[in-house]
Amino acid sequence: MASDSIPTASELEASGFVMRRRLLGNVMRVVMFLSAALSVFVTTSIVVILVSESWVFFQTVPIVEFLTGTVWTPVFTDARFGILPLLVATIEVATLALIIAIPLGTIMAVYLSEYAPNSVRETIKPALEMLEAVPTVVFGYFALLVMTPFLQNFIPGLNGINLLVPSIIIGIMILPYVVSVSEDAMRAVPNGLREGAYALGMARWQVAFRVVIPGAFSGITAAYILGMSRAVGETMVLAIAGGQNPNLTFDPREGAATITAYIVQMSLGDLPHGSLAYSTIFSTGLVLFLLTLSFNVAGFYLRKRFREVY
Incomplete structure (x- = not known):
């Protein structure tokens, strides 16, 4: 018998x-x-806190009045709770910032992906991404003390506190997000598509705009959504240079309070905990959360609809 x-x-x-x-x-x-x-x-947890605290607010203020009212004076004796001034200013700033960031960021991404040599790309891209390390307070005071006086020489009627200059600064701030994500998506497009386009006689700019950008559309869309979410959620630049007066205006040369600027203003105030004015912090925060969520959901479906798998 064999042993183990x-x-x-x-x-x-x-x-x-x-x-x-x-x-x-x-x-x-x-x-x-x-x-x-x-x-x-x-x-x-964030959603639960926002909803639970906002529920207390909406038990007193009708949601229709909240969404359609044009006057926002929650700390006045005759308190009014129409969020439209804050919402319009927020969307206006985000739109102006994207008008700057999307075309400029897309062109820069095309240059880095299709035209720039490796040495240039490896220099410009990190330098551009260093903008993310600059504190937003610095951008805010730069907008207030440098850009606003400079642009007042060229734009008639531009107030010292306005939405235009912060929008320009925010557009510059979100450039790294748009450029970096878009350039990564473009470089992920297979070279075979480029070579096929060149074989058909296309010029380099035609390859970039007719082949590469459509092929990287889902990634570029993600870059735009990321930039939009960043623009909507920006706080300090708007609190410093955009104003804190909830003014319903469509003129970016005037100052107005955005949702984020209002939250900062109320958070630094001396509001009694549990008061109706204190609850407005959470109700406006819930609106901001839903606004950002809607952008991300739209971006998800766009990426899913136009996604190219290589």
């Missing part, structure tokens, strides 16, 4: 390696699950 074989040192070492690898795999699986669960938990 005794495992060798190499077999024991291999067995221990397999056990350690299996244990490490299980640990990493748990860590990644907890990381994903944490993001879901934080998002859910």
Whole structure:
């Protein structure tokens, strides 16, 4: 009868390696699950807090009046709670910023992807992304103290506090997001598509705008949505240079308060906890959350509709 074989040192070492690898795999699986669960938990907690605190507000203020009212004076004796002035200013700033960032960012991304040599690309792209490291307070005071006096020499009727200059600054601030994500999406387009277009006699600019951009449309859309969300959520530039007066205006030369600027203003105030004016912080925050969420949902469906898999 043959006796059981005794495992060798190499077999024991291999067995221990397999056990350690299996244990490490299980640990990493748990860590990644907890990381994903944490993001879901934080998002859910934010939504629960916004909805629960806003519910107290909407028990007193009708939602129709809140969404259609044109006067926002929550701390006045005769309080009015029409969010349209804040909402119009927020959308106006985001739109003006995107008018600057989207064309300029797309052209820069095309240059970096299709025209620039590697040395130039590796220099310009990190330098552009360094804009993200500049504090927004610095941008705010730059808009207030430098850009506004300069543009007042060329734009008649431009107030010292206005929405136009902060929109321009925000458009510059979101350029790194638009350029970086768009350029990555363009470089992901297979070279075979470019070579086929060149074989058909297309010029380089035709290849870029008729082949590469349509092929990278889903990624470019993601860049635009990211920039839009960043523009909608910008706070300090608007709080410093855009004004804090909830003025319903469609003229960007005038100052007005956006949703984020109002939240900053009320958060720094001396509002009693649990008051109706205090609840407006959460009701306006809920509107801002839903506005950003709608942009991201629209971007998701656009990416899903036009996504190219290579």
